[in-house]
Amino acid sequence: MKILKFIAYGLLSIIILGGSFAAHEWYAKPFFINNFFNREILKQALKSPEMLSQLHMLENIGIRGHNSKLDDDSIAAGDAMIADLKAAKAVLDDYAVEDLSEAEQLSKAIADYLFASVDDFERYRFHNYPVNQLFGAQNGYPSFMESTHEIKIAEDAENYISRLSAVGKKFDQVLEGLKERENRNILPPRFVVDRVLEEMNNFVGTAPKENILYTNLEKKSAEIEGYDNSQVLSDAEKAIQADVYPAYQKLIDYFTALRDKTTEDDGFWKLPEGEGAYKAALRLFTTTDLTADEIHNIGLSEVARIQAEILAILAGEGYDVSAGFSTAIDEMASKEEFYYPDTDEGREQIIADYQVILNEIDKGLGQAFSLRPDTGVEVKRIPAFKEKTAPGAYYQPPAIDGSRPGQFFANLYDIKATPKYSMRTLAYHEGIPGHHFQVAIAMQLEGMPLFRRFSPFTAYVEGWALYAEQVAWEMGFQKDPFDNIGRLQAELFRAVRLVVDTGIHAKRWTRQEAIDYMIANTGMAESDVVSEIERYIVMPGQATSYKIGMMKILELREKAKTALGDKFNLSDFHDVVLKNGAVPLDILEQLVDEYIQGNQA
Structure with a gap:
């Protein structure tokens, strides 16, 4: 929905x-x-x-x-x-x-x-898990109140209290949907229940005045000029205790009772009509008719190709690669020189350095892009209360009125999950020229229905962000060979996703089998791998969209280069891809074909 x-x-x-x-x-x-x-x-x-x-x-x-x-x-x-x-x-x-x-x-x-x-x-x-370790009312609600509910005047603060009081009804509606799924035997894997119970128990175990719902209001309402926030803070404390925590307790009680009914089977294959649901998910997220077997085999091929490129670079840097990819990449990842201090100051420096990377590429894109966003992008840390189970990073679009810039949220829970050689690639993916360019440009396009500025075609959206990583490298922003390894690792990560997503949901891999494969073939930190595999389990098919979309954009770029020769212009190609908002991949191909024909004429 x-x-x-x-x-x-x-x-x-x-x-x-x-x-x-x-x-x-x-x-x-x-x-x-x-x-x-x-x-x-x-x-x-x-x-x-x-x-x-x-x-x-x-x-x-x-x-x-x-x-x-x-x-x-x-x-x-x-x-x-x-x-x-x-x-x-x-x-x-x-x-x-x-x-x-x-x-x-x-x-x-x-x-x-x-x-x-x-x-x-x-x-x-109903083939989904609306309350899970990544998203759902239990963490979406406080995130929404913290990041989206604006508090600029007294009325905003009072509306905040109303939304605290309304959470009971919302959570009852969520429970209604959960019980309908239970009646249909659509139950989450047991680890999902364990994760959300831990999250919700920690949330209600916090004193109301220390809860993010209170501290957020306290901070923002204090910034209203001439406003006495004492009453609204008192109301907030009461509402958290009387309305919010009881709403969470209902969900806690439900999942506690549900746990014994769940199993450790993780794929969609276990659900009634699960095979059909997974096929539909692949269609939705890739905007293609590729089968699970086809996607799985593409992934295996790409994993082998990218690993060979990484090993060649490592060999050139003096690493012994004779023992294979996993050993060589682990040796590189073990070097302390690649990590920030595991302190608050170290994490603050990561955020600052991400912003420097984005500012640098924003000024250096030259003639590769004529379309540029009107708004900037800022880097923020994922809130501590949810970073343990959150993905490595995500992007939030700017406000359509320009009052809030685009935001790149970085997960700093495990310092080892942020090696210095991976930072440029992640910044290019989430920020410039990745998600921020594509999403913010789409939002500001004129002369088309606005629904096209928000179209949720994941293969296009994520394919563009992964393509943007390669464009940044082609333009010379990752000259350090280890930064290039970071880029290739990120692409390898997406190729591995093709293998493990289809492995879990179509080939009946267990959660642990998928974790073992990803660790062996990416060199990622185990904490990141566990979060990622658990993400694929609760979001079937979504992880396949990145590499499928990137490969299609690269295929279309090569098609245009071959057809146009000296007439090919990279900026013009990017205009074609970006100026129509997100589209299905077959429609994107039609647009590129029209661009080729127009320039040939």
């Missing part, structure tokens, strides 16, 4: 601020197809106060009431969304392609692709 919501909300600013369709078009088929897109998105956006807070546009016109509410996560709300999408698809089918402009035809093709996934979504909507 979250993916479908994110597709929907992007159009809100144009509709509310621009009034882009007539009142009667709220019910009838709009004459202009873009008005149809606007209307359907608005219908969904108005149902999500949390996304309205994330977009942060209504506040600019004095509307803040949505900031006192939380999303409806009930099964009924999911039913209503599916019904809305089916009705919208029927209207979209009424628009004849020949009556549309070229740009409108592209929008319709992308929308058709999205709507085609609704049937899979409906059939397999």
Whole structure:
């Protein structure tokens, strides 16, 4: 449901601020197809106060009431969304392609692709684990309150209290969905239960005044000029004790009782209709029809190729590679020179150095990019309360009104998971010219429906970020051979993902088999490997999108180079890839083919 919501909300600013369709078009088929897109998105956006807070546009016109509410996560709300999408698809089918402009035809093709996934979504909507060690209401709620709920005036602080009081209802809706999955015998693996119980027990075991929900309000409300925050802080303490902690306790009690019903089988193969659900997940995340076997074999081939390149560099640096990849890469990783001190000061230096890396490449991209984001990107540490089970890094887009920059969150829980030779590649992936360039550029594009600025095509989005790592190397930003090993390790990591994701969910690998394979073939820190494998278990198929997307972009670049010869221009190619927002890979190929034909002519 979250993916479908994110597709929907992007159009809100144009509709509310621009009034882009007539009142009667709220019910009838709009004459202009873009008005149809606007209307359907608005219908969904108005149902999500949390996304309205994330977009942060209504506040600019004095509307803040949505900031006192939380999303409806009930099964009924999911039913209503599916019904809305089916009705919208029927209207979209009424628009004849020949009556549309070229740009409108592209929008319709992308929308058709999205709507085609609704049937899979409906059939397999309960094939997931909505409360797990990575995401869910139990950690998403405090993260949302800390990073998204703005506190600039007294009303914002009061709305914060309202959202604390509303958490009980939200968690009851989450429990409703969990029990429906239990009735369908869709149960998480046992380790997921153990992880979330540990997380939630630690959360409620904190004194209310020490909880992030309180300290966040305390800090932000103190910055409101002339505001006495004593009453609101007292209210927050009471709400955390009376509303928040009891809501968490219900989830704790549920998972405690559920644990004995779970097993240590980890793949989707164990679930009713699990094979079909995994096929649907691969289609969704790769935007291809590649089978699990095909993806698995691509992964094995790429692992062998990349390991050979790394060994060649290590040999050139004087390492003994005769014992094989695992031994050689472990020897390199054991060198203390590659790590920061395991202290608060060391972690602060990591964040500062990440920012230096981003500032450097932002100034040095030269003629490779003509499209650039209007907003910058800042580096932040993943909040301590969730970093133990969080991924190594993630990116959060800027606010659409420019009030918040893009944010690259780095996980510093295990200092050994951040070797210096890996930092450039990670910064290029999450920041510049990776996710920040692609996402922020898409958000600022004009002249197209805003749903295309937020399209969740993971193979494109993650494929671009992985491609960006290679572009940075090609442009000379990783001249140190160990930085290049860091880049190749990152690509190897994504190739290994093809093997382990399909291994877990299609070939019945155990969690430990997948962990052992990834450790042996990447040289990653064990703590990172465990987090990653557990991520693939609760997010089937998603990990395959990175390498599949990167390989397609590189294939299309080579196709354009071969066809155009001296006429090929890297900046123009990047424009083609970036200027239409995220798209399925087959549509991206059509766009590149049109670029080739236009330049040949």
